[in-house]
Amino acid sequence: MTLRITIALQGGGAHGAFTWGVLDRLLEEEEIEIAAISGTSAGALNGAALKAGLVRGGRAGARETLDWLWHEVAGLRDMSVPDWMHAWLPDPGLVSRTVQYSLPYTAGEAVGRMLSPYIWGPLYQNPLERIVEKLDFGSICAHEGPEFFVCATSVRDGKVRVFEGDKLCPKAILASACLPTLFQAVELEDPQTGVIEAFWDGGYTGNPALFPLYKPELPEDLVIVNINPLEREALPVTPPEIQNRINEISFNAGLLRDLRAIEFVQRLIESGAIKKGAMKRLRVHMIADDTLMNELSVATKMVPLPSVIAQLKAAGRRAAGSFLTDHGAHLGERQTADLRAMFS
Numbered sequence: 001m002t003l004r005i006t007i008a009l010q011g012g013g014a015h016g017a018f019t020w021g022v023l024d025r026l027l028e029e030e031e032i033e034i035a036a037i038s039g040t041s042a043g044a045l046n047g048a049a050l051k052a053g054l055v056r057g058g059r060a061g062a063r064e065t066l067d068w069l070w071h072e073v074a075g076l077r078d079m080s081v082p083d084w085m086h087a088w089l090p091d092p093g094l095v096s097r098t099v100q101y102s103l104p105y106t107a108g109e110a111v112g113r114m115l116s117p118y119i120w121g122p123l124y125q126n127p128l129e130r131i132v133e134k135l136d137f138g139s140i141c142a143h144e145g146p147e148f149f150v151c152a153t154s155v156r157d158g159k160v161r162v163f164e165g166d167k168l169c170p171k172a173i174l175a176s177a178c179l180p181t182l183f184q185a186v187e188l189e190d191p192q193t194g195v196i197e198a199f200w201d202g203g204y205t206g207n208p209a210l211f212p213l214y215k216p217e218l219p220e221d222l223v224i225v226n227i228n229p230l231e232r233e234a235l236p237v238t239p240p241e242i243q244n245r246i247n248e249i250s251f252n253a254g255l256l257r258d259l260r261a262i263e264f265v266q267r268l269i270e271s272g273a274i275k276k277g278a279m280k281r282l283r284v285h286m287i288a289d290d291t292l293m294n295e296l297s298v299a300t301k302m303v304p305l306p307s308v309i310a311q312l313k314a315a316g317r318r319a320a321g322s323f324l325t326d327h328g329a330h331l332g333e334r335q336t337a338d339l340r341a342m343f344s
Helices: 013-026 042-074 083-088 092-100 103-114 117-123 170-176 239-271 290-295 306-330
Strands: 003-009 032-039 147-154 160-164 186-189 196-201 221-225 283-287
Touching (some): 003 013, 013 221, 042 147, 042 170, 042 306, 147 170, 160 170, 170 186, 170 196, 283 306
Parallel strands (some): 003 032, 032 147
Antiparallel strands (some): 147 196
């Protein structure tokens, strides 16, 4: 029996390699069909590679395209690491902290906070552009395969915009991943008004946006791949730790807003306040590794180190495997994310 799901992919810079691993593992499950994708920032990159690969070459094509994407991000042709070698790689948390407190990184951060990305004038180039433009947008915009939604933030009014169908283009992906302290705003046609507007990273308004997946014809099982930890036990005390947690809270706000709305609708349906069928009742599932993400810092989001990317992929595969073992049988049957406890 085919189990149809939708997936929502968070952004988080190079930590999006975790999502690469999750998708790589899910694509091995022949009975699971991905009917729709919503992605923001790194999630938009992963979603674009996933959709292009599925349309062109099915599951094998999707895995191959995701591999290509992350090899490009890491700047390496081959990033395959045998399983036995992972035990010998440096701990990703230690690597992340080492980079975070290294002189080149701290100096770059200090300069970046004082300078605008607009100072470069005609010399400016978005480093992601050369990768994004190599993606097959004929396949990404195709009617075949899963529906694909990309979230960006309108600079003018601060509201979410969702690009889909023939509105998807390299600039839409770049807009979704446009951190304003690093990159110049991306200007393209607003999908709502048709006017050329400036856009910033979609994480500010939807990381990722869930509402495009509420469409009645899409399946009720929604699998969210979390990159930014919802909780951190340790109190941030250093400037980088404080700034990182501020960013995590900001980038999780849109997701928590959407999840609260889903939980509210679930309670209304359960109480009989609204009739069953009047509103869609989603079954929410989450795949995450908050323990690992708590060990990492913003440094490895910004600096795509090949060893950390390889370990994140492996962690994503493990997390997806554990989810399938523990909850695979619940897909199509019941929700596995405890939203009631999350908002109690």
